[in-house]
Amino acid sequence: MRLHPIPTVTNGLRLGVNIDHVATLRQARYATMPDSKNAEPDPIAVAGICERAGAHGITAHLRADRRHILDRDIERLRESIMTKLNLELGNTPEIVDIALRILPDEVCLVPEKRQEVTTEGGLDVVVNKNELATTVKRFHAAGVRVSLFIDPMLEQIDAAAELSVDMVELHTGKLANAFAEKIAQQELERLRAAATAADSAKLQVNAGHGINYRNMALIHKIPHLVELNIGHSIVARSVFVGFETAVREMLALMEGYRE
Numbered sequence: 001m002r003l004h005p006i007p008t009v010t011n012g013l014r015l016g017v018n019i020d021h022v023a024t025l026r027q028a029r030y031a032t033m034p035d036s037k038n039a040e041p042d043p044i045a046v047a048g049i050c051e052r053a054g055a056h057g058i059t060a061h062l063r064a065d066r067r068h069i070l071d072r073d074i075e076r077l078r079e080s081i082m083t084k085l086n087l088e089l090g091n092t093p094e095i096v097d098i099a100l101r102i103l104p105d106e107v108c109l110v111p112e113k114r115q116e117v118t119t120e121g122g123l124d125v126v127v128n129k130n131e132l133a134t135t136v137k138r139f140h141a142a143g144v145r146v147s148l149f150i151d152p153m154l155e156q157i158d159a160a161a162e163l164s165v166d167m168v169e170l171h172t173g174k175l176a177n178a179f180a181e182k183i184a185q186q187e188l189e190r191l192r193a194a195a196t197a198a199d200s201a202k203l204q205v206n207a208g209h210g211i212n213y214r215n216m217a218l219i220h221k222i223p224h225l226v227e228l229n230i231g232h233s234i235v236a237r238s239v240f241v242g243f244e245t246a247v248r249e250m251l252a253l254m255e256g257y258r259e
Contacts, residue, residue, distance in 0.1 A: 013254045014056035016086050017247060018208075018231025019043045023060075023068035025235075034070060043069070044076045046243055050234075051083050053247035057105075059229045061088035062095055063112060071098060078102050086229065088149070091128070091135050100142055107139055108147040108169055108229075122151030122171040125159035136163050147206060152187075152194035157201060167204035169229065170194055175218060176210025184218065191222045199224035213237065216253040223259050 022043040030039040047058045058081050060069045077085055087104040089095045090112035099107055109132065111123045125132060125148055132148070139146050147167035150156040160168050170191055178184035191207075198205045205224045212233035219228065230250060237246040 013225055013257045014227040015054070015247070015251055015254060016057040016059045016206075016208075016227055016229040017047075017050040017055045017234055018059040018061070018088075018229055019046055019050070019235075020059075020061050020068045021232055021235040022046045023070070023073060027068055034072075043073055044080055047077060047081055049243045050247050051081060053244040054251050055083065055247055056227070057084040057086050059086040059088060059108075059231065061110070062098065064090060064092055064095060074098070074102050074104075078104065086147075091131060096135055096138065099144075100138060103142060103144060106145040106147060106167070108149050108167075109135065110149040121173075122153075122156065123149055125150060125156050125163065129159055129163065133163055136165055140164075147204075149208070152190040154194065154197050157194055157197045157203070160198070161201035161203060165203065167206055167226075168198050169206040169208050170198075170222075171209050172207050172211055172219065172222075173209040176212065176215050188218060188221055195222050195224045213249065213253060216250075220257055225257065225259070228254065 022041055026039055026041055026043070030036050033039065050058065058077060060074060060077060062069050062071065062074055074087065084105040086106045086108060087099055088108045088110050089099055091109050109123060111121060136146050145166040147169050148160050148165055149169045149171060150160060151171050157168065172191065175184060175187040175191060178187055195205045204226050206227040206229060207219065207222065207225055208229035211219055211228055211230050234246045234250055237249065
């Protein structure tokens, strides 16, 4: 049984705003003083602003090293947001147990390396299928929808389908960071093929990583997308125009998407 109903959106792309880097800014000053009355900015307050601006969900990544989002952030998000909570996490026993206690609406399982700045690539579902299967079953038993963050490779799509997950989130980083038109076109074709294969396998198709205000036109060329998860670009834009306007500007660029 789902504990937190997800609003139905029938037209266009949905936007999940990732608030990790709001917490990154807070931790830059208050990592050693998490209970300080002066700790700011508050990612939960920002989540509320994003929702009021039209975001369809809030995404946050509780990392094993707690470099930005903290356990209390996730607890407060679960208590306060009005749309849906998508929790990104590595497949580690401690974090999985926390997620099963918090019960987000959705989880997205991602690879996690301590030395990376942010998630650098997709989860290798083929190699880790057995370990993932147990975790997927636990979340499904708790009524939580499951997504896998994967590179746009057909073998990863097939493995995800075999695990009976609800969704895949296609890693768009190589497309977003392509330094030449030829490479961008190659990555776009890989994403198009992966999205088509995932849709054929009855998987919801999401996308994320590196999406910004300049490359959204490329994202429109990927078929079957349902939701985009965008964080850093919106946080960066908010420095100039505020979060409400930053979210509304992104939503405006997402308008007109056609499968």
